[in-house]
Amino acid sequence: MEIIVASLIFICCYVFIMTEQINRAVVTLTGGVLLLLTGIYSAERMLTEYIDWNTIALLFSMMVLIAITEKTGLFGFIAIRFAQKVKGDPIPLLIGAGALTGIGSALLDNVTTVLIFVPIMLKITKLLKLPSFPYLLMIIFSSNIGGAATLIGDPPNIMIGQAVEHLTFSSFLIHMAPIAIIMFGVMLLFVWALFRKSLRRTKFDVKELLAIDAQTYLHRTPMLYQSITVLLLTVTGFLLHAFLYVELTTVALSGAVLLLLLTEKELASEKIFEKVEWVTLFFFIGLFTLVGGLEEVGVIDEIARAIIVITDGDYVQTVILILWVSGLLSGIVDNIPFVAAMIPVVQEFESYGMVYLDPVWWALALGACLGGNATLIGASANVVVTGLAEGAHEKISFIRFMLYGFPLVIISLVVSTIYIYFRYLVPYIG
Template sequence: MAVVMAVAVFVVSYIFIMMEKINRALVALSGGLLLLLTGVYQWEDAVQSYIDWQTVALLFAMMVLVAITKKTGVFTFVAIWLAKTVNGKPVPLLVGIAVLTAIGSALLDNVTTVLLFVPVILTLTDLLKLPAFPYLLTIIFSANIGGTATLIGDPPNIMIGQAVSHLTFVSFIQHTAPISMFLFVIMLFVLILLFRKQLRQIDHEHVKQLMAMDEVSYIKISPLLYQSISILLLTITGFLLHPVFHIDLTLIALCGALLLLIISEKEVDTEAIFQQVEWVTLFFFIGLFMLVGGLEEVGVIDELARGIMWLTEGDMTNTALLLLWTSGLFSGIVDNIPFVAAMIPVIKEFETYGMSNLDPLWWSLALGACLGGNGTLIGASANVVVAGLAESQNKRISFMKFMVYGIPIVILSLLFATIYVYFRYLLPFEQPL
């Protein structure tokens, strides 16, 4: 009965999220509450096991940091500088924001990066009277593909790196960065091809207005400017040094946010900053974790993972490729964070089936989960954040419209990832000793 209830609530909630008739946070939270009322799991289980409070807290901290830094005008400065550098041309602007997002997502995490660049691109598209959707879509895809490249780039990579001690920051650069860079170029080419009609040269009057603007004048020179940029850079440095000092990323972000709130209290109203936090996005995450927690509680996700081993009969090649595609496709349906959390202990159990080297499986899981997040608006944390930021500026991204572009990108990415995984990791297993 519990299995039927958990699956039914998840499916119905997912349908309502796709229909977009009701606020997605209300749908997800209602579904989670229904699981509690029907006894699928207890409140303590939801709070202690299923809701990833670290992810929620990390998002909150970065939203605070960005909200304060935005008051200095630095993001507007970056927006105008970038637009002027490419002379207001839509395609070079798309390429520029994609490169910045991909690099930022590799060096930070993709959630932090989209929090920084979405306000920039919304400012640019309003300024140049360009459609925002192609640029927002590019940011999402670039963030998830760029975040695949490093250990700290995407939450699934962080979770895998914490679970497997020998998979270090350098290991991810060596193994996931090459395919990530290749897929980034392919993705960019495809998007430019698809949106070429919308990315034609804009009106010359808008370009003239842009080139006449003084980007420096938008920066508000005050102690807040130096304080916010310094603490933001310190927070980023803390993220980069995570593999060295092993300080939790959420703790680093919270310390940065709290420190900036304290030292900027005379210039910034704390309550006003809290009002700028994307609370709808945060509560949507909480509800989503509860929905997926119901599937975990009744064993649906675990059975899916164990079914992989049963189908492949322990063959390394078949197991790795099935894991790649299962994690890739399934991560588009549920958020990739709870999915990876459920898969990690299952992969560790594969050692009991005689698999001594699990590295091909870990790389398959990392690639599948990160790349599969591009499938739907709830496939990855960055997607949800971008959708929330866009909606707050009346630039709503339709769930179904996103899927029209997201699913083909995921299929294409997984096809190339399959070739990469097979020739780099699996072919040696098939060679005779």
């Protein structure tokens, strides 16, 4: 009975999120409350086990850092410089946005990267009078593909790296970066084919663009230099966190609090907190509670264990099925709890005679990361971009995004299947 109740609540909430008739944060929080009222789990378990407060704290910290830095005019300066470099040409701008987001997502993490790049891109598209949707779409797709390339790029990769000791940073680069680069190229062709006709140079005068002095956008007060310094220190902390044995959340919180302290006299903290995307944060909290309900009643565990039953323990079929199941489900539920449920199941595969599990781990990582492009709630970066866009009055429709995202995920899974098959599975055929 509990399985039916939890599943119905999840499905109903999902329908309301898709139709966008009610605020998405209110929908997910309502679902969480209903799970409490029906006794699916206790408030204590919801707050301590199912809501990922590390993710919430990381997002909040980066929102604070970005909000303060934006007040200095730095993002406006970068936006003008970027637009001038491509001479206002929409297609090079689209490709450049994707490349920078992909690289940033691989070196930092995809959530941090989109928090930095989205405000810049929104300024550029407004300046050049271009539609923001293709560029936001490119940023989301690139962030999830770029995040798949490294150990620190996407939360599922971090979780797998922590669970499997020999899968190091270099292991992810060797095995995941090649397919991420291939998929980035495929994605560029996909997006270019979709928008090449609609993205034409606007009536904006290029000479006028090149004549703009980007320096005028900068407010050269102590806050500018403080923001740049703290932001660079935070990014450095992200890059070195594995060597410093400091969590990403700790690095982000330290940076946010330090910058709040340094800029308190110039900019009141209350003004910064008003700029935080609270709807996005509460949507995440609600989403964690909804998926937590499915986890509590065993739905996610049963899906994971059914994979072995379906494939009857066949090695090749198991690897391919894990890729597709994790890819398709990551577009529906958050990939973090799904990967958490899958890790112990994959570890149990050894008892079925599967000694070499590395291809299974790569299939799980690829499916979880690339599958996030299917819907607006498929990955953390998607939700963050949606929130930032909504705050700038550039709302992204759930259905409209899915019409582009879902086909890309199918293409991604087909390409990944070919990659995994020829790189890892050919010796096991026959």
